Amino acid sequence: MNLSKHVKQEKERFLITNSSIQDKVFPMLEKISEREAKLQVSKHFPWCPFCCFEHLKIDVKPERKYDYVLCGNCGAKWEMNIQDKIRFVKLIATSVDWKGKDLLEKEMEPKFWQNKAWLCVLTRRTPEKPQ
Numbered sequence: 001m002n003l004s005k006h007v008k009q010e011k012e013r014f015l016i017t018n019s020s021i022q023d024k025v026f027p028m029l030e031k032i033s034e035r036e037a038k039l040q041v042s043k044h045f046p047w048c049p050f051c052c053f054e055h056l057k058i059d060v061k062p063e064r065k066y067d068y069v070l071c072g073n074c075g076a077k078w079e080m081n082i083q084d085k086i087r088f089v090k091l092i093a094t095s096v097d098w099k100g101k102d103l104l105e106k107e108m109e110p111k112f113w114q115n116k117a118w119l120c121v122l123t124r125r126t127p128e129k130p131q
């Protein structure tokens, strides 16, 4: 019997029946593997949502509450909470030209940033070069 899997199932069962108090009782679900976490992050951040830069730095570590994505081109940085999936993504630094300042420190769905990244490449095909 895989104990950690069992614990996870128990937690999930509890959360389904007690969804309204979810955050107070279990602020942390078991985190997915580092590999899976990186995969999910790169899926939601295929490129920078602000400047379309393709080589984002994904800083994910197991057993850490928050992980990070950084754009080495425009300087934008995101913090995310990954548990059984990416729970939220928060912009913690805007681009150097202040893109995203209205979204700063807001907890968003990962899908929001994924859509924004796609919008970036659809509206502007060539990434900006570093200054």
Ligand SMILES: [Zn+2]
Binding pocket: 048, 049, 050, 051, 052, 053, 071, 072, 073, 074, 075, 076, 095
């Ligand atoms: Zn960028």
